[in-house]
Amino acid sequence: MINLHQPDLGQAELAAVAEVFADSWAGHGPRTQAFEAKFAEHLGVDADHLVFLNSATAALFLSCELLGLTAGDEVVLPSNSFVAAANAIVRNGGQPVFCDVDPRTLNPTPEDVAKVLTRRTKAVVVLHYGGAPGEVAGISELCRERGVVLVEDAACAVSSDVNGRACGTFGDLGVWSFDAMKILVTADGGMLYARNLEHARRARRLAYHGLEKASGFAAARESARWWEVDLQETGHRFIGNDLAAALGTVQLRRLPDFVHRRRAIAAQYDQLLSGVPGVTLPPALPDGHVSSHYFYWVRVDAEIRNQVAVQLLERGVFTSFRYPPLHKVPLYRSNAILPATEHASRSTLLLPLHQGLDDHEVRTVADEFRKAVEYHLS
Incomplete structure (x- = not known):
């Protein structure tokens, strides 16, 4: 996995x-x-x-x-x-x-x-x-x-x-x-x-x-x-x-190397997934902004997001979503109207991102994700 x-x-x-x-x-x-x-x-x-x-x-x-x-x-x-x-x-x-x-x-x-x-x-x-x-x-x-x-x-x-x-x-x-x-x-x-x-x-x-x-x-x-x-x-x-x-x-002491590797993985995903139909990648950071690159998130059609996640799991790639909207959690349920949050909760998926990933694993994730999206959009 x-x-x-x-x-x-x-x-x-x-x-x-x-x-x-x-x-x-x-x-x-x-x-x-x-x-x-x-x-x-x-x-x-x-x-x-x-x-x-x-x-x-x-x-x-x-x-x-x-x-x-x-x-x-x-x-x-x-x-x-x-x-x-x-x-x-x-x-x-x-x-x-x-x-x-x-x-x-x-x-x-x-x-x-x-x-x-x-x-x-x-x-x-x-x-x-x-x-x-x-x-x-x-x-x-x-x-x-x-x-x-x-x-x-x-x-x-x-x-x-x-x-x-x-x-x-x-x-x-x-x-x-x-x-x-x-x-x-x-x-x-x-x-x-x-x-x-x-x-x-x-x-x-x-x-x-x-x-x-x-x-x-x-x-x-x-x-x-x-x-x-x-x-x-x-x-x-x-x-x-x-x-x-x-x-x-x-x-x-090791943190700079960790973040350097995570940044490289994010850049690989950007390159490997660029132009995949139906997929939106994370926006570029504004000038002067530096990220720890904790998540790499993609957006797909809400109707296929869950099926894509299940197919990836079957292929040995664990994905998830963070964070389920709190205003929909029973304990904190409210009448707040938050369209961007709700759309994100239906269409966003986090791909594996940690400094232990090698280039082959990154390519595998990108390839399996692309194939899953293409299959469920066809």
């Missing part, structure tokens, strides 16, 4: 894990802090503004907690988002309000967001679809003008930027995912960025039970009663650990 996503883990990662084992400490510790510092360099921000967590979902939940949502507060987000974003909003007392997207990029535009802003809007959550930055700069400006907090869901955009500015740092809060299907993998893990330093400090506290500081070995160097706790507020246990951070540090 040619997988849709697949991590790239090797001897360097094994060696890093072995060092953690040798040190007899796999929990939150110095490697976690080192990974935060390295990722901060990657983004071009200060490490004090970053917190390594056990998932991007945890980062979204903390982001919504930092918003201080109350009953009646609305949070705008594109309907073609993962369920974690809507869950975080609702669990923290807010009301998700869904906006549409550009029909070609599948990212929301400032106009899409502006249409659903109200006086009750507390925040906007934007997703960088497939790693493409979208109009994040314009949405950031809109949010500043309206006095609305911007949260960037950069789960797919670990190496995406606009004119050299990293996605995830345009907003007030940003999150990245390092789960087993992402480009940079820590098995499970995520990062939270907070522009406001006090928000970053509070997020760190909330991520570890609400404690101002730990009561373990490090505290013993500072106090004769290091076992006592300084509890500021109730919190969670969302912290990352040194085992995951060791993987992340190695993966971060």
